[in-house]
Amino acid sequence: MAQKKSASTVQAFIHASQVYTGEGILLKEGRMIDSADVGTIPDGAVVFDSKKILWVGPTSELPLKYKSVKKTSLKNKQAIMPGLIDSHTHLVFAGSRAHEFARRCAGTTYQEIANEGGGILTTVKSTREASLETLFELALKRALISYRLGVRTIECKSGYGLDHQTELKCLEVVKHLKQALPQMTFISTYLGAHAIPTDQKKSQYLDEILHKTLPEVKKKGLAEFCDVFVDEGYFSLSEGERILRAAKKLGFKLKIHADEMGNTESARLAAKVEAHSADHLLKISDKGIQALAKADTVATLLPGTAFYLKAAYAPARKILDAGARVAIATDFNPGSCYSLNLPLMMNLSALQMGMNLGEIFAGVTYSAAASLGLETRKGTLLPGYDSDFVVLPYEHFEEMYYRMGW
Ligand SMILES: [Zn+2]
Numbered sequence: 001m002a003q004k005k006s007a008s009t010v011q012a013f014i015h016a017s018q019v020y021t022g023e024g025i026l027l028k029e030g031r032m033i034d035s036a037d038v039g040t041i042p043d044g045a046v047v048f049d050s051k052k053i054l055w056v057g058p059t060s061e062l063p064l065k066y067k068s069v070k071k072t073s074l075k076n077k078q079a080i081m082p083g084l085i086d087s088h089t090h091l092v093f094a095g096s097r098a099h100e101f102a103r104r105c106a107g108t109t110y111q112e113i114a115n116e117g118g119g120i121l122t123t124v125k126s127t128r129e130a131s132l133e134t135l136f137e138l139a140l141k142r143a144l145i146s147y148r149l150g151v152r153t154i155e156c157k158s159g160y161g162l163d164h165q166t167e168l169k170c171l172e173v174v175k176h177l178k179q180a181l182p183q184m185t186f187i188s189t190y191l192g193a194h195a196i197p198t199d200q201k202k203s204q205y206l207d208e209i210l211h212k213t214l215p216e217v218k219k220k221g222l223a224e225f226c227d228v229f230v231d232e233g234y235f236s237l238s239e240g241e242r243i244l245r246a247a248k249k250l251g252f253k254l255k256i257h258a259d260e261m262g263n264t265e266s267a268r269l270a271a272k273v274e275a276h277s278a279d280h281l282l283k284i285s286d287k288g289i290q291a292l293a294k295a296d297t298v299a300t301l302l303p304g305t306a307f308y309l310k311a312a313y314a315p316a317r318k319i320l321d322a323g324a325r326v327a328i329a330t331d332f333n334p335g336s337c338y339s340l341n342l343p344l345m346m347n348l349s350a351l352q353m354g355m356n357l358g359e360i361f362a363g364v365t366y367s368a369a370a371s372l373g374l375e376t377r378k379g380t381l382l383p384g385y386d387s388d389f390v391v392l393p394y395e396h397f398e399e400m401y402y403r404m405g406w
Pocket of ligand 1: 088089090257331
């Protein structure tokens with residue numbers, strides 16, 4: 001896949017087999033999408049400079065004023081679409097859990113491994129021990145894998161430190177990634193409330209999050225979002241709400257790991273506190289679905305995690321048909337979805353969750369952008385939006401998720 005050009009001069013791609021603008025999705029704000037909403041322009045052209053899209057339309061209608069700009073012909077063999085957005089990842093951590101995965105496949109449950117001090121605690125130990133440099137090298141390699149798959153914006157959460165110092169260290173890594181890879185957009189999220197550390201009481205850790213880490217993350221400008229894991233055995237609905245309200249007061253945007261292993265009505269909490277997204281939703285209730293349908297909160301579905309844990313998928317059709325906005329992301333993490341392959345998640349969304357072509361397109365473009373507060377700049381390919389698009393190595397968008405796990 002080619003990437004956007006970095007020269008500051010105006011240039012154009014012409015004779016793209018299709019240019020997918022996503023205009024219909026934008027007009028519907030990501031709700032009740034059908035396949036026509038991807039806004040297909042056959043034999044299309046895109047004029048852009050280093051910052052913004054300047055013109056989009058059929059190659060035959062390229063305005064006179066752009067006739068002399070540098071042009072690259074795609075010979076009607078390659079399509080162009082907005083850069084993909086992976087809106088939910090746990091990119092920063094150290095250590096491997098391959099051995100635990102092998103045990104899990106042989107019959108040991110995720111919970112049994114966690115009870116033995118494995119699972120997330122294995123990753124917390126490795127992440128605490130790792131230097132900033134090591135964590136950065138690991139995260140950089142992972143980001144480049146995403147980039148090669150067409151991802152241009154990636155959300156990265158902390159949450160494997162579970163102490164003040166390590167959480168800050170992980171968010172510092174994202175800051176370094178922003179500098180190292182300016183061709184990608186990194187959105188950082190503080191997820192201190194990912195699990196309960198073993199070396200502190202829950203009440204102590206909550207105090208640390210609320211009174212120490214959150215204010216310092218804000219002061220240092222290390223994260224745009226605050227996320228919490230509300231689930232059985234993790235943080236309760238009221239604890240989650242306490243953290244999110246404190247974060248909102250400080251100016252953070254909000255996300256929730258909601259209704260994943262059990263139904264806690266945390267999707268409804270996400271709508272109530274006006275979170276940008278409620279993520280997972282495997283066990284969302286009908287009331288939760290109704291709440292999201294009425295709210296701007298994006299339902300972020302992570303089918304790779306259901307696949308990896310052999311769990312039932314989120315009720316995507318019910319959520320979509322109720323009128324909610326739906327994003328698709330990888331949930332890349334060392335325990336429950338060790339994959340950075342966003343196109344594979346699109347394949348699972350089609351096959352396992354019954355999503356149509358337009359819904360899948362919206363899930364990795366407009367709606368994913370909305371879940372990160374970026375929908376006025378990214379996720380749509382129209383004049384005035386960021387010069388953030390990908391040239392695909394094939395003629396049609398649907399090839400991207402037809403190719404399973406390529
Ligand atoms: Zn997650």
